[in-house]
Amino acid sequence: MELKKVGMVLADISGYTRFMKMHTMSLLHAESIITELLEAVIDRSKHPLALSKLEGDAAFLYAVLGENEQAAAQEILQQTLAFFEAFTAKERDLIACDSCMCDACRNIEKLKLKVVLHSGEVALKQIRQFEELAGEEVILVHRLLKNTIPSKEYILTVIASSG
Numbered sequence: 001m002e003l004k005k006v007g008m009v010l011a012d013i014s015g016y017t018r019f020m021k022m023h024t025m026s027l028l029h030a031e032s033i034i035t036e037l038l039e040a041v042i043d044r045s046k047h048p049l050a051l052s053k054l055e056g057d058a059a060f061l062y063a064v065l066g067e068n069e070q071a072a073a074q075e076i077l078q079q080t081l082a083f084f085e086a087f088t089a090k091e092r093d094l095i096a097c098d099s100c101m102c103d104a105c106r107n108i109e110k111l112k113l114k115v116v117l118h119s120g121e122v123a124l125k126q127i128r129q130f131e132e133l134a135g136e137e138v139i140l141v142h143r144l145l146k147n148t149i150p151s152k153e154y155i156l157t158v159i160a161s162s163g
Helices: 016-022 024-043 069-096 136-143
Strands: 002-014 050-054 058-064 112-127 130-134 154-157
Touching (some): 002 016, 002 024, 002 069, 002 136, 024 069, 050 130, 069 112, 069 154, 112 136
Antiparallel strands (some): 002 112, 050 058, 112 130
């Protein structure tokens, strides 16, 4: 186990719970849609970002910041912006395939992407083949998703004060 300063990205699909509840009759299509949208986001990630884990309708990614934190943070932000492009492109593709008239397929446009960006010191630990992040900063980035921002599509960044 070691302590590292990392940048964390939590990309979450807005409207997932309602989407799933409304579309229990078309559960397989609803899950397929969520999977394709998440895969589009994940496929846009590259070094220095690594996928830590999937969390239902969210992908938790991180990057060790290293010596040049500013450059790493800039790269993380650029990739995050590309996540929105990938999500929107996949959403358009799925909507364009309008051969299915189930509730899930007819309501794809109600799904949006929200992303929380945060950095801080975390414990990186190996559990079998998985690399797990732990610590207060990891808890914070997850809590920040549970906010009162009225928009369903946004990037929320946390800027910590140094002092």
